[in-house]
Amino acid sequence: MKMMDTDKRIVVTGMGIISSLGIGKDEFWKNLIQGKSGISKVDAFDTAEHATHFGGQVKGFDAEDFLSKNKIKMMGRASHLAIAAAKLAIKDAGLDIKKFNCEELAILLGTTAGEAQEIEEMDEIWLKKGVDAVDNWSIVQYPVSNISSNVALELKVKGKNRMFTTACAAGNYAISYGVDLIKLGKADIVFAGGSDAFSYLGFTGFNQVRAVAPEKCQPFDKNRKGMIPGEGAAILVLESLKSAHKRNAEIYAEILGCGFSCDAFHMTNPQIDGVGRCVQNALERTGVNPEDVDYICAHGTGTRHNDKTECAAINKVFGNRKVAVSSIKSMLGHTMGAASAIEAMACCLATKFDIVPPTINFETPDPECDIDCVPNKARKQKVNIALNNGFAFGGNNACLVIKKIK
Amino acid sequence: MQMKKNTVITGIGIVSPIGIGRDAFWENLFLGKCGIKQITLFDTKDLNVKSGGEISDFNPHKILNEKTLMDLDRATLLLLCAAKYCLEDADFSVNEDNSTRTAVSVGTTFGSIFSISRFNRESFTEGPRYVNPSIFPSTVGNSAASRIAIKFKIKGFNSTISTGMCAALDALDYARDAIELDRAEQVLVGCVEDLSIQAFLGFYKLKYLSGVKNNTPLLSCPFDKRRDGIVFSEGATVFLLQTNGSASNAHVYGKILGIGSCFDPAKFYRYSPKGEGMKEAMRLALKDAGLEPKDIDCVFANANSTKDADAIESRAIREVFGKKAEDVLVTAIKSMVGETVSNSGGIALAAALAAIDKQMIPPTINYLQKDTNCDLNYVINNPKKNKVSRVLVNCFGPNGTNTSVIVGK
Numbered sequence A: 001m002k003m004m005d006t007d008k009r010i011v012v013t014g015m016g017i018i019s020s021l022g023i024g025k026d027e028f029w030k031n032l033i034q035g036k037s038g039i040s041k042v043d044a045f046d047t048a049e050h051a052t053h054f055g056g057q058v059k060g061f062d063a064e065d066f067l068s069k070n071k072i073k074m075m076g077r078a079s080h081l082a083i084a085a086a087k088l089a090i091k092d093a094g095l096d097i098k099k100f101n102c103e104e105l106a107i108l109l110g111t112t113a114g115e116a117q118e119i120e121e122m123d124e125i126w127l128k129k130g131v132d133a134v135d136n137w138s139i140v141q142y143p144v145s146n147i148s149s150n151v152a153l154e155l156k157v158k159g160k161n162r163m164f165t166t167a168c169a170a171g172n173y174a175i176s177y178g179v180d181l182i183k184l185g186k187a188d189i190v191f192a193g194g195s196d197a198f199s200y201l202g203f204t205g206f207n208q209v210r211a212v213a214p215e216k217c218q219p220f221d222k223n224r225k226g227m228i229p230g231e232g233a234a235i236l237v238l239e240s241l242k243s244a245h246k247r248n249a250e251i252y253a254e255i256l257g258c259g260f261s262c263d264a265f266h267m268t269n270p271q272i273d274g275v276g277r278c279v280q281n282a283l284e285r286t287g288v289n290p291e292d293v294d295y296i297c298a299h300g301t302g303t304r305h306n307d308k309t310e311c312a313a314i315n316k317v318f319g320n321r322k323v324a325v326s327s328i329k330s331m332l333g334h335t336m337g338a339a340s341a342i343e344a345m346a347c348c349l350a351t352k353f354d355i356v357p358p359t360i361n362f363e364t365p366d367p368e369c370d371i372d373c374v375p376n377k378a379r380k381q382k383v384n385i386a387l388n389n390g391f392a393f394g395g396n397n398a399c400l401v402i403k404k405i406k
Numbered sequence B: 001m002q003m004k005k006n007t008v009i010t011g012i013g014i015v016s017p018i019g020i021g022r023d024a025f026w027e028n029l030f031l032g033k034c035g036i037k038q039i040t041l042f043d044t045k046d047l048n049v050k051s052g053g054e055i056s057d058f059n060p061h062k063i064l065n066e067k068t069l070m071d072l073d074r075a076t077l078l079l080l081c082a083a084k085y086c087l088e089d090a091d092f093s094v095n096e097d098n099s100t101r102t103a104v105s106v107g108t109t110f111g112s113i114f115s116i117s118r119f120n121r122e123s124f125t126e127g128p129r130y131v132n133p134s135i136f137p138s139t140v141g142n143s144a145a146s147r148i149a150i151k152f153k154i155k156g157f158n159s160t161i162s163t164g165m166c167a168a169l170d171a172l173d174y175a176r177d178a179i180e181l182d183r184a185e186q187v188l189v190g191c192v193e194d195l196s197i198q199a200f201l202g203f204y205k206l207k208y209l210s211g212v213k214n215n216t217p218l219l220s221c222p223f224d225k226r227r228d229g230i231v232f233s234e235g236a237t238v239f240l241l242q243t244n245g246s247a248s249n250a251h252v253y254g255k256i257l258g259i260g261s262c263f264d265p266a267k268f269y270r271y272s273p274k275g276e277g278m279k280e281a282m283r284l285a286l287k288d289a290g291l292e293p294k295d296i297d298c299v300f301a302n303a304n305s306t307k308d309a310d311a312i313e314s315r316a317i318r319e320v321f322g323k324k325a326e327d328v329l330v331t332a333i334k335s336m337v338g339e340t341v342s343n344s345g346g347i348a349l350a351a352a353l354a355a356i357d358k359q360m361i362p363p364t365i366n367y368l369q370k371d372t373n374c375d376l377n378y379v380i381n382n383p384k385k386n387k388v389s390r391v392l393v394n395c396f397g398p399n400g401t402n403t404s405v406i407v408g409k
Helices: A025-033 A069-074 A077-093 A116-129 A136-141 A146-155 A167-183 A200-208 A241-246 A272-286 A304-318 A336-353 B022-031 B060-064 B074-090 B113-126 B133-139 B143-152 B164-180 B197-205 B276-289 B307-326 B341-358
Strands: A010-019 A105-110 A161-164 A189-196 A232-240 A253-262 A295-297 A324-326 A385-392 A396-403 B007-016 B102-107 B158-161 B186-193 B235-243 B254-263 B298-300 B329-331 B390-396 B401-408
Touching: A010 A025, A010 A077, A010 A167, A010 A241, A010 A336, A025 A336, A069 A136, A077 A116, A077 A146, A077 A189, A077 A232, A105 A146, A105 A167, A105 A336, A116 A136, A116 A200, A116 B113, A116 B197, A136 B197, A146 A161, A146 A189, A161 A167, A167 A189, A167 A232, A167 A253, A167 A336, A167 A385, A167 A396, A167 B164, A189 A336, A200 B113, A200 B133, A232 A241, A232 A336, A253 A272, A253 A336, A253 B102, A272 A304, A272 A385, A272 A396, A295 A336, A304 A385, A336 A385, A336 A396, A396 B158, B007 B022, B007 B074, B007 B164, B007 B341, B022 B341, B060 B074, B074 B143, B074 B186, B074 B235, B102 B143, B102 B164, B102 B341, B113 B133, B113 B197, B133 B143, B143 B158, B143 B186, B158 B164, B164 B186, B164 B235, B164 B254, B164 B341, B164 B390, B164 B401, B186 B341, B235 B341, B254 B276, B254 B341, B276 B307, B276 B390, B276 B401, B298 B341, B307 B390, B341 B390, B341 B401
Parallel strands: A105 A161, A105 A189, A295 A324, A295 A385, B102 B158, B102 B186, B298 B329, B298 B390
Antiparallel strands: A010 A232, A010 A253, A161 B158, A189 A232, A253 A396, A385 A396, B007 B235, B007 B254, B186 B235, B254 B401, B390 B401
C-alpha cells in the first residue's frame, strides 16, 4: 500500500491546451503575454436573433489532427478538445503512459456544459421531427460523464476517472483533487484540467441574464459591459517532485494547494464574504502569507458584479498592499469549465518566466475595482507565488496556490 | 505515515420509489416492495416503454415547508428533500459555528438535463431573446448541490461529480478524501437523478430499457434468465459523513472501510466482457479496507437486470471472492427500485446500512428462472436473516467507470 504523505510536494510537468489564443502552450503563452485577443464573430451557430454576436471560439482546431474520423463522429466537441489537450500534455511531459498501472494514473476533468451541443442537436430534431427522429448518436454523446471517459478510453488510462461539474470553477476542483490524490498516495500521475465547447445554451443563457458584452471583455474597467462566452480545454500533468526528478522531467511550477468555500447565498450573485473566505482558506491551508503573494490570476469575468465583488474580496484579504491582479478572460473570454485550468496554466508559466499577463481592453479605472490590474501590457516582475481564482454559479469557489520552482 | 481518520455515516435521508424517508424505505426494502409503476411525469404515448420508478407521492412543498418552489427543477427538489431528511435523521443543525466546516459533495449526471432541455426548447420555439432567464442557473451541473448550500447555509466546499452510474460512490470517495485532508469536519454526501424524459429517452433509444426490444413485459429481474434491460427510475439519497471524533454523540449507522475505483477502457459504451475494471475496483476496495473476501458478509450488486452486466458482475464477484464465492450472499435492490444511475450507489448504500442495522439482507425480487451465467448465492424474493458486519457495494457503468465501497458496523 502506498503511503499517505501530506508534506509531499506536487509539481506540474506537462501542459496541453486548445484555446482561442493558440494550440499548445507555447503559442498560447506567446499570444497571452502579447495581449492578443481571441475574441471573434461567432460562427458556431446563427446569432442573428441574439443581442450579441462575439465569442471566444477556437477556430484553428482540427480534431483530425488528434483523432481518427471514426472516433470524431462518436463523441462531442468537448471530448475532442479534451483529448487533444491531453495528448499535447502527455507529449509535453514526455510521458510513456503504457508504463503505468491502474492505481497510478488518474484523469480528473471539469466542465460547465459538458457536451451541450449534443443536447441542443437532440432538442432541435425532437422539436422539429418528433421523438422517433432523434438519432442514437446525439443521445450516446450527451452525458456529461463522457468527456473524462472518452479521454480515458482514448489514452487507455485505468486509474480514477472523475468529471467535476462545478461550473466555472471546475478546472480548479479537478486540479486540487489531483494534488490531494497524489498526497494521499492514491495516484502517481494525474491528468487534470477542464473542457467546454462553445454552446448555444451558454451563449443564449448569459445573454438572457444580461451578462454578455457586445464586442469586448473589459474586466475591472469602469465601463465594462460583461463577459464574452468562450471555449477551450486545458490539461495539466501533475506528479510528485520526487517522481518528476526521477524521470528528469521539466518542471513548470509547484502546486501548493487549494482553498474552497461556498457563498451559500445565491446561484448567480457572488459574495465578498464567500470569495474572501475562499482566498483566505487557500492561504491558510498552504501556509502562505498574504504579503508573499505576487500575482492573482483573477476570475475576472468582466461583469459589473463579479469584478466589483472579487476586487473587494481581494482588498479585504490583502489590505492596502496592491498585488498584481489580471484577468486573462479579457483575451480568451470565459471558457467555462476550462477557464480555471487555463488560468492555472497561465499562473504556472507566470512563475516560470517571471512575467504577468495583462488585462487587455482596459481604458478607464473604476473606483469599485481598486486593484492593480496590469493594464494592457504584460509585466516583467518576480512571480514567486501566484493565486488562481475560480468562482462558479452556485457560489462554488476554489482558489489554487502556485509557487515558482527554483 | 499519518494515521487514517475514521469516517462514519450518522444520517440518512432518502427519497425513493419505495419510500420517502429512511423508515419507510427500510420497511419496504425488507417487504420486497416494487417501486415500478406507470409514468405520469411525461407523456409516454409515442414510446414503447411506459413504466419507470416514479416517485408518485412526492410533495416537496410539504417536506420543505415552503410555498413557492417555482424555479427549482425536480432533481433539485428531490435532493433538497433528501438533504432535509438527512439533517433531521442525524439531528445535526448547521449553525454559525460549524457552517464553514460543513461541506457538500454530490453525484449526479442527468440532474440538470431537464432544465437544459427546457431552456433549449423554449429558446428554439420562442427565440433566444424570449427564453425565461430564471431557468439558466438550473442548467449547470452543480445547481442541485449549490441549492443545498443555499437552503441550509452550508459554507464549506461544494462539489459535484458526474461519472454516471458511479457518481454517488465517487462523491463519497471525494468527501472521504476531503475529510482525511481536513477540508471539512462533516460532509453532506448526496446523489440524485430524476425521471426526466430527456434521460429516459437516452436509455430508451440505446435499447437499454426492459421491454423496448420486443414488447416483453417491463421487469427489473437481476440475475434472472428473463432479464432484458433496466427499468429507469429516480431518487435522491443524502448521508452525513463525519469523522469518528466529531460524531461522538451521534448514532453511527456504519463506517466507510474501503473504496476502490478503476476505469476499464475496453469499448465505447459497452460493458467490458471480462469485467477487469469491476474486479480491480472490488480488489482495490478490499485492499483499502485491509480486508479479505472472507471478511465480507454480503454484496449489494450493481446488477440492473441487463443481460451482459449481471453475468459479467457475477463472474467478477466469483473471481475476486475465489473459494469464498459460495459463502458470500449477493443481492440486487435494483429489482425493487430500478436503475437510478447516479443515485444508484447512494440508494444501495442506504440499503446496505439497513442490512447492518437489522442484521437482515433485503431480497432480489422478481426472481423466477435461473440463469447458468449468474450462479452466485443470491438472496431471492424474501429477505434473509444473517450476520451482516461488512457489506461490499458495487457500482459499474457501461462507459467504463467502476467503483466499489465497503461499509461496516
